[in-house]
Amino acid sequence: MKNETIHIAIVEDDNEIRQTLTLIIDGTEGFSCKYAFPDGESAMASIENLPIDVVLMDIDLPGKSGIEVTRNLKKTCPELDFIMLTVQSDDDSIFESLCVGASGYLLKDTNPADLLVHIKEVYEGGSPMSSQIARRIINSFRIIDNPLSERETEVLKLLSHGMNYKEVANDIFLSPHTVKTHIKNIYSKLHVNSRAEAIYKAIKQKLI
Amino acid sequence: MKNETIHIAIVEDDNEIRQTLTLIIDGTEGFSCKYAFPDGESAMASIENLPIDVVLMDIDLPGKSGIEVTRNLKKTCPELDFIMLTVQSDDDSIFESLCVGASGYLLKDTNPADLLVHIKEVYEGGSPMSSQIARRIINSFRIIDNPLSERETEVLKLLSHGMNYKEVANDIFLSPHTVKTHIKNIYSKLHVNSRAEAIYKAIKQKLI
DNA sequence: CTTGAAATACCCCAAACGAGCGATTGACTC
DNA sequence: GAGTCAATCGCTCGTTTGGGGTATTTCAAG
Structure with missing residues (x-):
């Protein structure tokens, strides 16, 4: 004291x-x-x-x-x-x-x-x-609700670190095509159409 | 009571x-x-x-x-x-x-x-x-420090809403070339090389 | 007074991206 | 056992992006 x-x-x-x-x-x-x-x-x-x-x-x-x-x-x-x-x-x-x-x-x-x-x-x-x-x-810390699957969240996290399709694919042992599909699904679930907006929304909603 | x-x-x-x-x-x-x-x-x-x-x-x-x-x-x-x-x-x-x-x-x-x-x-x-x-x-609310200029912050915010060069340029009455220059400067200041990572870092550091 | 940062504008080009298609497998629900 | 959904893989095509430059003006700090 x-x-x-x-x-x-x-x-x-x-x-x-x-x-x-x-x-x-x-x-x-x-x-x-x-x-x-x-x-x-x-x-x-x-x-x-x-x-x-x-x-x-x-x-x-x-x-x-x-x-x-x-x-x-x-x-x-x-x-x-x-x-x-x-x-x-x-x-x-x-x-x-x-x-x-x-x-x-x-x-x-x-x-x-x-x-x-x-x-x-x-x-x-x-x-x-x-x-x-x-x-x-x-x-302000509460998570509203998470529409993304585990795999999608994983992909989005890697994207947020600046990785591209190929890098993400290598990192989690997938085909780049699959990664692309995941990203497309993420966009549709978050109602966005670009990486930038997806990451912005995901962080704001505490998904990543 | x-x-x-x-x-x-x-x-x-x-x-x-x-x-x-x-x-x-x-x-x-x-x-x-x-x-x-x-x-x-x-x-x-x-x-x-x-x-x-x-x-x-x-x-x-x-x-x-x-x-x-x-x-x-x-x-x-x-x-x-x-x-x-x-x-x-x-x-x-x-x-x-x-x-x-x-x-x-x-x-x-x-x-x-x-x-x-x-x-x-x-x-x-x-x-x-x-x-x-x-x-x-x-x-956890503290802002560490903001290397970005006002204009750059403005551009980054618009990017985070999913806009591309042209849209940002229209929105703030600039040439798309200028927007591109701003973005390049943002990347260099944040030590990133993609939009995704820039937005991620910016939010984590409470810049936007 | 000059150095530097900020803001503005322009060019080229290869790589990455997003949109639009389709497809299979396995798990879980109704 | 039909239907849904996550997860996986594949293709094409036109657009966008990021990196490499260059250049002007303005304005504040040294």
Whole structure:
């Protein structure tokens, strides 16, 4: 268990929320919050040179959104952890946040005690999020349903690695003609008519 | 807040753990645990006809793994929620579990009180998981880095929808020659030499 | 100021591809 | 025992693709 002080910065446009959070965090043993910014631009100008561990980032900022700001800061400070704060969760902003490198995603009505716990979790390598948000994320992993046979899936996987008819045929000991037939069947099952689209659809549907 | 009793089944090969969990859960107000199975086969034979809301599924079962069992049961009972239990978390089994439809993923050393809370969360549509596990999942969303220019990305996206040179060219008002040049540059940047592999790599690296 | 990347456009050519045909075998279902 | 489907093998033909070049403009970074 680490016992050092965790250094936190806040990016939040609402003055009241920002000041309240700052006071709560900075007033708690083990937490320090000396930097708070009302917008993304000022945060981006300063944060990379500050001794910060975790950033609390509002998503709905004036000017550049918290997601944009996080994307930029993650480039220059990859080890910095970001916890996104938002009033309401919508799927798009959750996924965008995760894609740009956020470590946690919390609703603004999270109570202060929990917030501090979550900051600590992030600092220790975790990713706090409500179980409702987690459910949305893992739902994106579900496989819808797989119309392809085993052999077809095998062929498609090899195609996705850039092999052509002959190479696939050699790899799985078939005639190139058979491979071609499989591919034709794959196309018809996926309702596509090119390799590119087949692979795109197959990946999106988690078939390969 | 729902107040009905939550009906639970357990699949766990260790007799002691199974019996302990059953007693704890069944002995708690609002929870019922009348079914427990020592292996996947017996679970698969019975569960689909039982009045169950949530299944606690051990991953390391003798015979078929808990992941396999979950995959099968999710097909016949899509509304059933599964919480995977495991002694130690490795990335592969986490992702496999999520892909086959698990709703939660918990370590076996989770204390009983928390376990009950997590069962309730799943029942109410959440997906409990430790923040360490959540971190691993969201890390899979990170974009590594994007060598492609905007125009190239645009072209690659259109290619992934099955368009050929000419169609792409028409779509973005370019000469087919230019499209071809872009594609050649894409291939060289991604170190591939076919459309199929380019799309595969691009999706895996979240470029499109 | 110049080097480089990005975006644009063009040419040739051999190899690969997709569409359209047909066919046999074995397994599983109704 | 008729029918379906996966898996295997085969052919032709016209189109598309990928690799090899070359060249201009623009715009940002060094």
